[in-house]
Amino acid sequence: MGKTLFEKIWNEHIIYEHDDGEVLLYIDRHLIHDLHYRSFASLKSQGIPIKEPGKLFGVPDHSVPTTVKNLKDIPKGEMREAIEGLQRSAKDFGYVHFPITDKRHGIVHVVGPEQGITLPGITLVCGDSHTSTHGALGCLSFGIGATEVEHVLATQTLWQRRPQMMRITITGQLALGVSAKDLILTIIKEISAAGGAGYAIEYAGSAIDKMSVEGRMTLCNMTIEAGSRSGIIAPDDTTISYCKDLPYAPKGPLWDEAESFWRTLRSDKDAYFDKELTIDGSAVIPMVTWGNSPQWALPISGSIPHPSLENDPMLRAEMEASLDYMDLKPGTSLSAIPIDTVFIGACTNSRIEDMRAAAEVIKGKKAKVRTLVVPGSGLVKVQAEMEGLDKIFTDAGMEWREPGCSMCIALNGDMLKPGQRAASTSNRNFQGRQGLGSRTHLVSPAMAAAASIAGHFIDVRNLYKEL
């Protein structure tokens, strides 16, 4: 029987297989961010060195302020300690680190692919659930916990069990004004926030073939929101030309070797998937979430559902709890929901394509509500500024910030006040995610931009008619 793309990469990295199927897996790349700075002291106290510092890359992102670019401008406290702690460990242990002053600095999941640290065919881990992002380049990537982070530092390996295989085929093409974000929200709504648990999800089909690497990253990023640790897309010409000549990508004969291996990384025709699903990409329309799980998403044309119509008592209770927290009434049209803040950024949607999508909608218009635009990296920022996108944002009255995780997780001072409501391009609408008592609606960059102009949700496709 044939093999899936995921299995092919998995098999190349098996060091040892235990009787019950658990495998010791070799790890090619390990990314680390500021929330894990204590791992180094922990290893040091046990007298354990880092096995392969050449495969470790550090990027502070969760605690990084988006208003200053220097350590000395950050007040002393937890934020600064985390950033400094990571920086110090890089010096002590001799691994590559992108400090906040470096123009390549940004969100770890934006920097990895941008620098060619992420490559097709490799295994990549990071102590962050959104490590699923990197699978967009055709590698095996997944988030791990702090104990596993220490394990990788100490051994460059991990004990893992092979997940089950799911393939989601997206037929047709996404329409104008519809993005990878709308697609992944549609998928999560379809399979639920637990639907992918225990699986790795391969995305395939004509809509994926046409999708940019940036779009694919958005899709894989939120795969964890469907419960699956890994999203993966077969590397193709789009992937290979994206990786070519990146700073940490192989060069010369090694590149040729790599490319010929990458070209073999496709699921065989007779590969077995434990679950298969097909979605009509042409039918996807812009989505907005209304509850406290990403599965509570609806097309912009929809209205807040009536929990009383839900037969399952547990689901009904969950819906009621969401509506109560979100202060929403059943039957309200999504487009009638007013917002206080718009956040455009996060590892889901802070790449250059996302900046362009937002700017296209905003150009020549004014923001009605507070809007933060936070590029995913210094390189995205520079590129956006070269294209004049920053000017479009600031002319509209929006704030153009320095790169970081920012208001996605609200650990850097960027946050909502209790009761405030945001249209956000981030990945989680959990209670309190954007600050205590915050209310989050997940949308695409174009939809967030449209909401900023209107002060409430609107169907961005109507704006394209005017463009």
Add this chain to the structure above:
Amino acid sequence: MPNIVPFKTFSSIAVPIDIPNCDTDQIIPGRFLRKPNNDPNYHLYLFHDLRFNSDGSEKEFSFNLKQFKNGKIFVSDINWGCGSSRENAVIALKANGIKSVIAPSFGDIHYNNCIKNGLLPIQLSESECSLLRRQLHQNSDSEVTIDLGTQSVTGPDSTIYNFKINSFDKLRLIRGLDDISLTMEYEEKIQEFMIDYRKKHGWAL
């Protein structure tokens, strides 16, 4: 390195947590993620925003109720521990003495984090979990017994439920093994693997 205590059979009050898709942001809010694991207040961070008002007074929440306060077992709903990979969620559970969480399904990363810290995640069916939660709400001192050796849970009405766990994970929990020392025993195998890997995938080094 986590402080792992070998897992032994035990009985305890079990606490019903009626939250489907309970994400790790609820188990421990983001703003506590930079706290050191030995923070003496760590037990307060567990479900902080669901348990406490901003003035520190207690909200209506099962784990706040007198009959559940000393519970060492949580019985929850589907997709427990989904979302963020934060191992702090497990640290917060352990800081309250929680030794096991019973749920119909778990977030994959959180499940691993539990195992690595000696906390036993037990998967029972949705109907079994919902029945257990109902019984716990109805009876004021409802003890549940967990035996990892026989892979069984004894409910408050003495019903026995069997659960599955991978043999390697079971061994880890029973012996209180930590993975780093375990893996170091495989160093020779790692070296052998690397010889081949370097030849085959020199581009990835």
